[in-house]
Amino acid sequence: MLFNFAMVPLEEVQPWGKPGRLSLSWFGLTDSQYWVQAGTSVLLEYSDVARRLGSSRYCDYQVARLYEDVMALLPYILEPVPADLIQYISGDRSCVLERATAWHAANSERDDDLYWEIIDGSSTWIGNRSLHFSYLSPSANILMWSDESLVHIEWDNRAKLVDGVCAWSAECGSHSLPRSEFEEEVRSFHKRLMDEMSVRVSRVVAGGLPADVHVDVPGLLREHEQRKLLPASAFELPSPHTDWQAVRKALLAIDCQGSADRWR
Template sequence: MIRFRFVLTPLGRVVPWGHEDRTLHWFGLTDGWYWIELADHELLRYTPDTPGQRPYVDYYLARLWEDVIEMTSAVLEPVPADLLDFVAGDPDAWGPVNGDAASTAAVWYDEHTVDLGYIRCPPRIRAWRTVGDDLDVVTVTWRHDDDGDIRFTAPPSGQVVIPSDSFLAAVRRFDHELMTAMGRRIRALERTGPPDGIQLDLERLRAEHTARMTWLARGLQNVPETDWTAVRAGAIELRRG
């Protein structure tokens, strides 16, 4: 089981962007905190002794939502059997990324990773699909290198295998829940108007929300055009060290 969970910051507590010209927009209005439920684990939940942190990652939901949509088409592309060791491997053991093939393989590898570079000492969360006889699953792995300050409640590393349909259903649910929550937030602002002293173009906000409601459907139409020959050659170079 996998589920992308979140809580939006109450509207009255959302901090505007800027100092003199204080503004709000769709991205900024997604301020909140979030985590990933995966089997019996909560990924991105901090331990109580982690200083200065809420229980979960405190950032804009738009960022996680955009990154999940962007990676989903790559995750759902089945990985050839001879590349499973590479996609499951540790890039810290690679040699330098020199040449086109190595670069292609490294980019393909990164496309299966949730981009969490905006938080301090993030875990590395990855996912890929395996298809075979009576088998169609997505493997989700995580790894966190404890820096002595930032700690999460999940084990330092782990792996959960789920049906591919369950992964896609979780992405669709995340999209639906965020779009629904943001729709309510926008309707509230349309009734009350922007807070005093805050610049907010409500027509533009509504138009952007309407456009973003199509992002997942359009993203799922993107069919990866993976150059498997280049990925295989690059994987050999990188793992050779």
């Protein structure tokens, strides 16, 4: 399986808030360890050094966060990246990043609309294909994007250090799988999470939490029923689609090291 998780036993889930005002929500109840099995590499698995320093084996957080991020990015992950732009998102991007850094330095005093159009055009499309781990310290750098036939998962965590050593067991690499297989993995992730949460919600409703932990039970039941739905639109790109011509113009401005004035 691509997306994997192991939920913390219900009795070990830590409630939010202070004594006398403890509570849990649907999101909080998904407390887990989770990881991504990308071929032979295990993403979000801590390195031996990090584990010796006290980290768990895998990322320790609410798995709903990974699920929500994947679902939010899904339409963009499945929107094929044009062949001429793949070099900007795939592989060793150090030269691309160096040019971007130099362009930012040359235009650091700009604050006009055109400047921000270049910033937006050159970066937003990549952000829409990047899983976000700002809630972790150190974070992880994982991209998911597709061409016409494959979905590509790429990671570069060489700069994500703990005690001077990479925090993650998967430092740098890539894995690809057919688009249809990736979609099935997403559906499987959805079903497994919702099935486990159905059991967990039932236990909460039956009084499975300490009496001093408040749960809005009617709200919890409503939210779970809503989350169980996986509409076909989850796999469809919202309108408007990525403006690839605007992306090309922005990247050209950066590649040429021209000023924002010369973009058009």
